[in-house]
Amino acid sequence: MAELRFSALREVFKREPLEIENPTANISELFATNVFDLPKMERYLPKEAFKAIKTSIETGNPISRQIADQVATGLKAWAIEKGATHYTHWFHPLTDATAEKHDTFLERTNNGNRMIETFSGELLVQQEPDASSFPSGGIRNTFEARGYTAWDVSSPAFIVGSTLCIPTIFVSYTGEALDYKTPLLKALNALDKAAVRVCQYFDRDVTKVIATLGWEQEYFLIDEALYYARPDLMLADRTLMGHQSSKDQQLSDHYFGSIPERVIAFMRDFEFEAYKLGIPVKTRHNEVAPNQFECAPIYEEVNLAVDHNQLIMDVMRRVARKHKFRVLFHEKPFAGINGSGKHNNWSMATNTGVNLLSPGKNPKTNLQFLTFMINVIKAVNDNQALLAASVINEPNSHRLGGHEAPPAIMSVFVGSYLSSILDELVSKVTNRKMTPALKTDIKLGIGKIPEILPDNTDRNRTSPFAFTGNRFEFRAVGASANCSAAMIVLNGAVARQLEIFADEVDAVIKKGRKKDEAILQVLKKYIIESQRIRFEGDGYSEEWKKEAQKRGLHIITSVPDTLKLYLTPEARSVLIDGGIFSERELESRVEVEYEKFIKKVQIQARVLGDLALNHIVPIAIDYMTSLLDNIKGLRDVFGEVEYERLAGARKEMIVNISDHISSIKRLVHEMVEERKKANVIPDLYTKAIAYENKVKPYFEEIRDHIDKLERTVDNEKWPLPKYREMLFTR
Numbered sequence: 001m002a003e004l005r006f007s008a009l010r011e012v013f014k015r016e017p018l019e020i021e022n023p024t025a026n027i028s029e030l031f032a033t034n035v036f037d038l039p040k041m042e043r044y045l046p047k048e049a050f051k052a053i054k055t056s057i058e059t060g061n062p063i064s065r066q067i068a069d070q071v072a073t074g075l076k077a078w079a080i081e082k083g084a085t086h087y088t089h090w091f092h093p094l095t096d097a098t099a100e101k102h103d104t105f106l107e108r109t110n111n112g113n114r115m116i117e118t119f120s121g122e123l124l125v126q127q128e129p130d131a132s133s134f135p136s137g138g139i140r141n142t143f144e145a146r147g148y149t150a151w152d153v154s155s156p157a158f159i160v161g162s163t164l165c166i167p168t169i170f171v172s173y174t175g176e177a178l179d180y181k182t183p184l185l186k187a188l189n190a191l192d193k194a195a196v197r198v199c200q201y202f203d204r205d206v207t208k209v210i211a212t213l214g215w216e217q218e219y220f221l222i223d224e225a226l227y228y229a230r231p232d233l234m235l236a237d238r239t240l241m242g243h244q245s246s247k248d249q250q251l252s253d254h255y256f257g258s259i260p261e262r263v264i265a266f267m268r269d270f271e272f273e274a275y276k277l278g279i280p281v282k283t284r285h286n287e288v289a290p291n292q293f294e295c296a297p298i299y300e301e302v303n304l305a306v307d308h309n310q311l312i313m314d315v316m317r318r319v320a321r322k323h324k325f326r327v328l329f330h331e332k333p334f335a336g337i338n339g340s341g342k343h344n345n346w347s348m349a350t351n352t353g354v355n356l357l358s359p360g361k362n363p364k365t366n367l368q369f370l371t372f373m374i375n376v377i378k379a380v381n382d383n384q385a386l387l388a389a390s391v392i393n394e395p396n397s398h399r400l401g402g403h404e405a406p407p408a409i410m411s412v413f414v415g416s417y418l419s420s421i422l423d424e425l426v427s428k429v430t431n432r433k434m435t436p437a438l439k440t441d442i443k444l445g446i447g448k449i450p451e452i453l454p455d456n457t458d459r460n461r462t463s464p465f466a467f468t469g470n471r472f473e474f475r476a477v478g479a480s481a482n483c484s485a486a487m488i489v490l491n492g493a494v495a496r497q498l499e500i501f502a503d504e505v506d507a508v509i510k511k512g513r514k515k516d517e518a519i520l521q522v523l524k525k526y527i528i529e530s531q532r533i534r535f536e537g538d539g540y541s542e543e544w545k546k547e548a549q550k551r552g553l554h555i556i557t558s559v560p561d562t563l564k565l566y567l568t569p570e571a572r573s574v575l576i577d578g579g580i581f582s583e584r585e586l587e588s589r590v591e592v593e594y595e596k597f598i599k600k601v602q603i604q605a606r607v608l609g610d611l612a613l614n615h616i617v618p619i620a621i622d623y624m625t626s627l628l629d630n631i632k633g634l635r636d637v638f639g640e641v642e643y644e645r646l647a648g649a650r651k652e653m654i655v656n657i658s659d660h661i662s663s664i665k666r667l668v669h670e671m672v673e674e675r676k677k678a679n680v681i682p683d684l685y686t687k688a689i690a691y692e693n694k695v696k697p698y699f700e701e702i703r704d705h706i707d708k709l710e711r712t713v714d715n716e717k718w719p720l721p722k723y724r725e726m727l728f729t730r
Helices: 002-014 038-044 047-059 065-081 121-125 181-199 224-228 231-236 261-276 302-322 363-382 384-391 394-399 416-428 436-447 449-455 484-510 515-529 542-551 559-567 569-575 583-679 684-695 697-712 723-728
Strands: 086-090 106-108 115-117 147-151 158-160 163-172 209-223 281-286 292-297 325-328 342-350 465-467 472-474
Touching: 002 209, 002 224, 038 047, 038 065, 047 065, 065 121, 065 163, 121 147, 163 181, 181 209, 181 302, 181 342, 181 363, 181 484, 209 224, 209 302, 209 484, 224 231, 224 325, 231 583, 261 281, 261 292, 261 302, 292 302, 302 325, 302 484, 342 484, 363 384, 363 416, 363 436, 363 484, 363 515, 384 484, 384 559, 384 569, 394 583, 416 436, 416 515, 484 515, 484 569, 559 569, 559 583, 559 684, 569 583, 583 684, 583 697, 684 697
Parallel strands: 086 163
Antiparallel strands: 106 115, 147 163, 158 163, 209 292, 209 325, 209 342, 281 292, 342 472, 465 472
16 A cells, blocks of 8 residues: 555656646637627527527526527527537536536437437426436435426526536426525525615616625645545545644745646646636635635626536536646645635625625715615624524534634624724614704715725634625635525525515604615614624634624534524525525425435545555554564564663554554444444434534544554555645645
């Protein structure tokens, strides 16, 4: 096994960066060349069909089958011109990956004499994949294969390789959502309606509000030879053992440093592929941990941004293999250093071109800004437990709470200046009719926001939900996650809150108050009620943990218990009453998450047991045997008197190694027994709790003994690539 490690290192040292040529002189010419976007629709579709599909994209209204046939014909013509031979409905099942089944355009003619390329509106709009094995949380049985994919008109089709990919939703035979996209679209629709209603207080021309998202994708790169020499990375996506490198990220010398040549070649390559697919990748840089990097796009409408994030992860994996790399999206692939997140920069924009979370040029537009910002804070306050549930899973549980990741406590950071503005509103706004002087005073204070705000909204790195000048940054989302999980909850919660706000404002207006006075009265109430969620300090401190408990904030300690928060009355009011999930759909989602958690812990336990007993223990025994032979030689050469003095340290090493071996074998046996007990528990939540509390704790105990052996056993014998090799070999 040690030979595999050293063979891998020899391979790495031979690597050379690939030469990547610019496909065009101007990269802008490459953008969206493989996307059937509006300009291409206008070229390939009849005027009637183009007008209908453009309207459908803007309004969400369905198109007729006749129009669908015309779109399918134009889409096929474009795709075949681009070299496509197959098509697929591309969807997001509850696996956190994407799914596709390829079909050729070929069909027999009516008389059966020859084959032709054909594609109908019926095939474009809906298909029935054999998808019985996808997680459904009990909505459908394994022997019931029926699940339907239906075209998402708002997300354009694209080509990967020789396959035309059509973004779709995925639902069961009885209509329940089996994917992330269906509830996401419902949440975005709810936000649109609620936000437009509130915008009408300020601007009657606003008829549509879209949520926007700019994700920041963090990831690690590791050479494929080292990856294949680490079965834990291959099978569990993270290192289950490995002593920390003497040097890692202490000096912050990797952060924003010069990008290694092989890595920059990989980045350029996947960026070119991303541009072809219309993904507006903007930023690339070294992250804090060694061999950790980040890419980020220009923000887009949420549904499209989510599609692009899922797509770019696939592109990065594919391109990485070409460069002899493997991309690690796991939230914590290496212990003791930074994990990887996917910061979700979220805002709202109107059809009139206004960012609702950006200060305006006058008191009126700034009151609109404060209205939306305060309502978002109120939504987070009232749904902080649900937001925690939306980002928690097995891999992210290793990341949250340490090494620059957000703490496992939900809080909102707005900066000292905005905090003072909110506190000032509370002190000035009264429930009585405002005097002209007070109105003027408030307007003057609000009017200063755009002048002062840019220099007063620095991000608090320890805040999971921070205001950063013109958006909120939801930093608790994990790197491997589908952004939809967090976006469904955030958009749904804000939509619900905006509806409540509008109802309350209307009620105050009916009592005889002017519109602005009514808005300020309700906002004052929300600022007071949301005080507990606002926190400007160090989210890592022990004092904050104690304070958060006093404030009644949820602290993530258990994955299953946090997932269960999806089923509270408060969560149901957002997700079920808001029309995003049915009762059955919501309960099934939680069951799917329990199953995923259980299986991931189960896989890790199996991999850890196998590596410990079949790789580490034999090597430790072999090294201990060589020490025993050495001791015997000392006795033979030096005799009894000198032997005792010379052999003392070696004998101590043998005892320590033997103790570690015994402990590893005992702990692995106990872990297996606990797994057997957990596996017969019928209730998924109880089984998940057993895996959390009874199985998972063995991971660190076993690892501790293995990592101590790594520091003791001869380096030439150690079978697995070490942290220093994986993190610093370029």
